[in-house]
Amino acid sequence: MLKNLTEKFANLIKNFIDKKKLSDSDIDNIIKKVRKILLDSDVALSTTKYITLNIRNKLTKLEINRKISPGQLIAKMLHEELTEIMGGFDIPKFKFNLNELNIFLFIGLQGVGKTTSIIKLANWLKKKYNKKILLVSCDIYRAAAIQQLKFLSNKNNIDFFDEKSSDINKILKNALTYSKNNSYEFLLVDSAGRLHLDEEMIKELINIESILNPLYTFLVIDGIYGQDALNSSLKFLDKLNISGFIITKMDGDSKGGIILSLKHNTNKMIYFIGTGEKINDLEFFYPNRLSSRILGFGDIDSLIEEVNDKLESKENKVVNNFDLILFKEQINNLLKLGGIKKIIEKLPSGNLLNAKENNLDDKNFLTMIYLIDSMTLKERKYPNIINYSRKKRIAYGAGCSLQDVNKLIKFYEKVSKFSHKENSQFSFLNKFKNKKI
Numbered sequence: 431m432l433k434n435l436t437e438k439f440a441n442l443i444k445n446f447i448d449k450k451k452l453s454d455s456d457i458d459n460i461i462k463k464v465r466k467i468l469l470d471s472d473v474a475l476s477t478t479k480y481i482t483l484n485i486r487n488k489l490t491k492l493e494i495n496r497k498i499s500p501g502q503l504i505a506k507m508l509h510e511e512l513t514e515i516m517g518g519f520d521i522p523k524f525k526f527n528l529n530e531l532n533i534f535l536f537i538g539l540q541g542v543g544k545t546t547s548i549i550k551l552a553n554w555l556k557k558k559y560n561k562k563i564l565l566v567s568c569d570i571y572r573a574a575a576i577q578q579l580k581f582l583s584n585k586n587n588i589d590f591f592d593e594k595s596s597d598i599n600k601i602l603k604n605a606l607t608y609s610k611n612n613s614y615e616f617l618l619v620d621s622a623g624r625l626h627l628d629e630e631m632i633k634e635l636i637n638i639e640s641i642l643n644p645l646y647t648f649l650v651i652d653g654i655y656g657q658d659a660l661n662s663s664l665k666f667l668d669k670l671n672i673s674g675f676i677i678t679k680m681d682g683d684s685k686g687g688i689i690l691s692l693k694h695n696t697n698k699m700i701y702f703i704g705t706g707e708k709i710n711d712l713e714f715f716y717p718n719r720l721s722s723r724i725l726g727f728g729d730i731d732s733l734i735e736e737v738n739d740k741l742e743s744k745e746n747k748v749v750n751n752f753d754l755i756l757f758k759e760q761i762n763n764l765l766k767l768g769g770i771k772k773i774i775e776k777l778p779s780g781n782l783l784n785a786k787e788n789n790l791d792d793k794n795f796l797t798m799i800y801l802i803d804s805m806t807l808k809e810r811k812y813p814n815i816i817n818y819s820r821k822k823r824i825a826y827g828a829g830c831s832l833q834d835v836n837k838l839i840k841f842y843e844k845v846s847k848f849s850h851k852e853n854s855q856f857s858f859l860n861k862f863k864n865k866k867i
C-alpha cells in the first residue's frame with residue numbers, strides 16, 4: 431500500500447539521519463522534496479502548500495539536540511503533519527444507536543466499489559458487534575447489480591431484502607417496513623452509480639436520502655484517483671448530506687493523492703479503507719496508523735487487532751517440539767491474516783521490503799501446505815526421517831516437485847531453529863497475539 435510514497439519519504443529521511451544540524455538551505459531542500467513527493471502523488475495543490483508551510487514553520491523553530499538526529503525529527507514531523515492532514519490523532523467515534531434501525535447509504539460513481547464495500551462493512555459489523563443486518567439494493571438499472579449484492583449476501587450469510595419491483599421508492603419503503611418489523615439493527619443500502627455525476631443521479635440520490643434519512647451516507651471513492659476524485663467528491667458534497675468517505679482499492683496502485691487530500695478539502699472524515707477484493711479487506715481508518723505505514727514505521731496496532739480478530743483465541747503454546755504439524759498451523763495463520771504481503775506491509779519498514787525478492791509469496795506457502803498434507807503423521811512429527819524416497823512420494827502425492835520438498839524442509843529447518851531459540855512459533859505473531867489492546 432502506497433509503496434511509492436514510503437520509498438520516497440524513506441529516502442528523504444535517510445539523507446538527514448547522519449546530519450548534526452540543519453542549515454537554511456537544508457530546510458529549503460526538504461521543503462522542495464516534500465512538495466515534489468506530494469505533488470507527484472497527486473495530492474491537491476492547496477493541501478501540498480498547507481503541509482509544506484507547516485513543515486517549514488516547524489523546521490525553522492526547531493532546536494536540534496544531540497540525542498535526536500534531524501532525520502528522526504523530520505520523520506516525526508512528517509508523521510504529525512500527515513496524520514493531521516488525514517483527520518488528526520483524535521478521530522470521532524463511529525457511533526450508532528442501540529435498539530433502533532441504523533441506516534447506512536452507500537453512494538458513488540460506477541465501479542468505485544460500493545457493492546463490495548457494503549458486504550465488507552456488513553461483515554465487519556456482524557463480526558465486531560454481532561448485529562442483525564439487512565442489505566438492500568436500489569441499483570435498478572442493471573439486473574446484474576442487484577444479483578451481485580444478493581449473491582454476496584448469500585455467500586456470506588447476511589440477510590438480503592429481495593424486492594422484485596423496479597421502483598426505487600417501493601423497494602426502499604418496503605425494505606424499511608420489513609427491517610422495522612423484523613427488528614433489524616442495520617439496514618445497508620446500495621445505490622446505482624453512473625460514469626459521471628449528472629443531474630439525474632443527484633435527483634435520484636436526493637430522493638433516496640429523503641426516504642431513508644440515513645445515519646451515515648458514505649461516499650465511496652476509488653483510491654486510484656487523485657484530483658478528479660476530489661473534484662467529483664466536492665460536487666457530491668455540494669448537493670448531498672455526506673457523512674464521510676470509504677476509499678477503496680488502497681491495495682492497488684493508489685499514489686495516495688485522494689487519501690491525503692480529502693479531509694483537508696472537504697472537512698469530512700474517511701471512515702474505512704478497502705484493501706482488497708475479499709470480504710475481510712476493510713479497515714477502519716486511523717490517520718495516525720496510515721501515516722505510520724506511509725513513513726515505513728509499520729502499523730503494529732492494526733496488525734495486533736487483526737491477529738486478535740482473525741486467529742482463534744487459543745492458548746499461546748510454549749513450543750518444545752516444533753514439528754511440521756505446528757509449522758502448517760502457523761502457515762495457515764499467516765494466510766488467514768490476509769497473506770504474507772499484508773503482514774509485511776504493517777511491520778516497521780515492511781513496505782520497503784521486496785516481498786518478491788525475498789521469495790515471500792503466498793503461493794509458496796500454499797505449496798508447503800499441500801506437501802505437508804501428503805506426509806504421514808510420523809513424517810510430520812519427525813521430519814528428519816524424510817529421506818530421498820519419502821521425498822519423492824511426498825512430492826508425487828502433492829503434485830509438486832522434489833525441489834519443492836527440499837525448499838520446504840530447508841525453510842522449516844530455518845524457522846525451527848529460530849523458534850527453539852525464541853521458545854515460540856513465528857515469534858512475532860505470538861507476541862502480538864496475547865497482547866491486549
Ligand code: GDP
Nearest residue numbers: 540541542543544545546678679704705706707
Ligand atoms: P460499484 O459499481 O461501485 O458497486 O463497484 P463494485 O463493488 O462492483 O466493485 C467494482 C470492482 O472493484 C470489483 O471488481 C471489485 O472486486 C473491485 N474492488 C472493490 N473494492 C476493492 C478494493 O478495496 N480493492 C480491490 N483490489 N478491488 C476492489
Ligand code: MG
Nearest residue numbers: 544545569575
Ligand atoms: Mg454496485
